[in-house]
Amino acid sequence: MFYKNLSFKKCLCLLTIVFIFQFCKKNVVTTDLDFRKQLLAGSGTFQNVENNWKLDSTYINGVAVVLTPYQKTFVKTFMHNGLVRDSELNTGTWELPVLNTLKEKIRYSASSKIDSFSYEILIINTAQLKLKLNNTTIKTEYLFKIAN
Secondary structure (H helix, E strand, O other): HHHHHHHHHHHHHHHHHHHHHHHHOOOOOHHHHHHHHHHHHOOOOOOOOOEEEOOOOEEOOOEEOOOOOOHHOOEEEEEEOOOEEOOOOOOOEEEEEEEEEEEEEEOOOOOOEEEEEEEEEEEEEOOEEHHHOEEEEEOOEEEEEEEE
């Protein structure tokens, strides 16, 4: 009898501890900015450390530009650690300083020239990314589709 009571008490104690840890678990709430970073470049966990975005279409002053077969193969890869590379072997860094602004600093592989770009994020979700190039007189928009 004592043995059965001791076993029951151990089980009850163990279940109590499990329930305490389960219900006292902290849930970290992701900010809108962090959520956008995860959509752009992955969450940084396990195998989700980068996202590949394939160029789907380009618009100049609201008019669609016909892409060449080569341009249709262009892929830009945003990595969770803040690095970026593309299918033309250019490399650089990216940041989202505010919710709808993407900044890139790119080093061209052919010339070693470094350029900085600022984009307004028009659309970002798990399937597509639409960017508008800022600081230009010509309104240029790029639509990318996820290529992972």
